[in-house]
Amino acid sequence: xxxxxxxxxxxxxxxxxxxxxxxxxxxxxxxxxxxxxxxxxxxxxxxxxxxxxxxxxxxxxxxxxxxxxxxxxxxxxxxxxxxxxxxxxxxxxxxxxxxxxxxxxxxxxxxxxxxxxxxxxxxxxxxxxxxxxxxxxxxxxxxxxxxxxxxxxxxxxxxxxxxxxxxxxxxxxxxxxxxxxxxxxxxxxxxxxxxxxxxxxxxxxxxxxxxxxxxxxxxxxx
Amino acid sequence: xxxxxxxxxxxxxxxxxxxxxxxxxxxxxxxxxxxxxxxxxxxxxxxxxxxxxxxxxxxxxxxxxxxxxxxxxxxxxxxxxxxxxxxxxxxxxxxxxxxxxxxxxxxxxxx
Numbered sequence: 001x002x003x004x005x006x007x008x009x010x011x012x013x014x015x016x017x018x019x020x021x022x023x024x025x026x027x028x029x030x031x032x033x034x035x036x037x038x039x040x041x042x043x044x045x046x047x048x049x050x051x052x053x054x055x056x057x058x059x060x061x062x063x064x065x066x067x068x069x070x071x072x073x074x075x076x077x078x079x080x081x082x083x084x085x086x087x088x089x090x091x092x093x094x095x096x097x098x099x100x101x102x103x104x105x106x107x108x109x110x111x112x113x114x115x116x117x118x119x120x121x122x123x124x125x126x127x128x129x130x131x132x133x134x135x136x137x138x139x140x141x142x143x144x145x146x147x148x149x150x151x152x153x154x155x156x157x158x159x160x161x162x163x164x165x166x167x168x169x170x171x172x173x174x175x176x177x178x179x180x181x182x183x184x185x186x187x188x189x190x191x192x193x194x195x196x197x198x199x200x201x202x203x204x205x206x207x208x209x210x211x212x213x214x215x216x217x218x219x220x221x222x
Numbered sequence: 223x224x225x226x227x228x229x230x231x232x233x234x235x236x237x238x239x240x241x242x243x244x245x246x247x248x249x250x251x252x253x254x255x256x257x258x259x260x261x262x263x264x265x266x267x268x269x270x271x272x273x274x275x276x277x278x279x280x281x282x283x284x285x286x287x288x289x290x291x292x293x294x295x296x297x298x299x300x301x302x303x304x305x306x307x308x309x310x311x312x313x314x315x316x317x318x319x320x321x322x323x324x325x326x327x328x329x330x331x332x333x
Contacts, residue, residue, distance in 0.1 A: 009224045013232045020236050020259045024243030029251045036255050039236075043262050046229070050273045052292050055265075055299075062299050067258065067306050074310045075251060078317055084249045084324050098246040105238030109231065116227050125226055126276050133292065141289040142296065153300045160304030168311035 009049060015042035029082050033071045040064050050125075051133040229270035236263035248324050250316070254309050261302050265295040 015038055022035030040063040047056035075082045131137045142150060240259030247253055272291025316328055 006224060009228065013228075016232065016236060017239075020239040023252070023255045023259055024239055024247065026252075029249060029255075032252055032255050036258055039259060039262060043266055046232075046266060047269055049224075050229070050269050052269050052273075052295075055269060055292055055295055058296065058299060059265075062303055063258075063262075067303060070306060070310055071251065071255065074313060077314070078251075078323060081317070081321070082249075082251060082323060084322075090326065094246045094248075098242040101241045101245055102238055105234065105241065109234050109238075112234075113227075113231070125224070125270075125273050128273070128276050132276070132288070138289055138292060138296075142293055146293045146297075149297055153297055156304050157300060160307050164307040164311040167308065168314045 005049065009046070012042040012045040012049070015039075016046070027083060027086070029075045030072070033068055033075065036071070037064060037068050040068065051128050053133050054135050054138045055133070226270050226274040230267055233263045233267040233270065236260075236266070248326055250313050250323050250325050250328075251310075253325060254306065254313070258302065258306070261298055265298055268292075268295045268298075 019035040019037070019039030019042065023032045023039065026032040026035060040059060044056045044059040044064075047053075047059060237260050240256045240263060243256035243259065244253055247256065268291040272289065275291075276288060313323060317323055319330065320327055322328075
């Protein structure tokens with residue numbers, strides 16, 4: 001188990017690093033999404049090694065099954081324009097910022113590593129009992145101690161779904177109509193200009209009704 | 223047996239890679255994916271520390287303390303699903319308005 005576990009860890013760790021690097025480096029966002037998928041799968045493997053079986057399953061279902069697919073949907077929807085052409089404007093600033101962040105991160109890692117080496121003993125992971133991290137143990141904690149955050153997170157997800165629909169649906173108002181449709185909508189919305197407006201011209205889709213109705217569209221010019 | 227330092231080291235390297243991607247890339251989709259990388263790294267650290275502090279939690283015999291890190295990671299996954307849904311909706315909306323997915327061309331509030 002010892003040697004096998006070590007090999008398993010390093011395979012997962014190298015896959016995760018390669019995936020993360022390809023997310024950051026890839027020019028084509030589809031390759032980036034595939035790198036993200038590799039990262040997510042290997043993190044799920046590491047969760048299994050850490051006795052978090054339920055979280056590994058959730059990771060596969062939510063990330064690989066929903067989030068990566070959502071990314072791919074959007075990339076496919078945008079088509080070739082999802083891959084932006086490279087240009088060098090502001091490159092120095094961005095490299096400077098990224099480099100500063102990377103140096104700070106590496107300094108933090110080095111600091112923690114020296115502290116660990118000074119402690120001079122490794123921190124081995126204790127072996128938990130077999131039920132640790134399974135649905136029973138996890139669920140009894142989730143529905144007892146974390147019940148309120150759990151309910152709040154359901155509200156968060158609902159608000160996010162409503163917000164995503166409201167943002168992605170786009171404008172349905174006057175601004176999204178063509179010029180002639182706008183004119184029709186403006187003249188028919190005035191109360192006395194059109195006798196038919198009250199009968200058929202109200203509601204969200206009234207501009208479509210007026211645009212589809214040829215003699216009603218001609219009416220303002222007559 | 224892998225000690226907890228290796229997990230934390232891997233997690234911090236992943237976090238730094240994601241942060242650099244977030245700062246350097248200008249494609250909004252790639253930026254969102256870099257945020258995913260960072261949150262995954264945070265999840266890994268949480269779960270690894272949960273496993274390593276297990277004996278401590280059992281000795282304290284605090285009820286529910288045995289899975290705190292995993293429950294936290296669970297909520298991070300839920301919050302992240304919400305973030306991606308709204309973020310990609312904003313990307314689509316931006317593309318509809320400006321025909322671009324570059325974050326530096328999203329200057330509708332400028333001037």
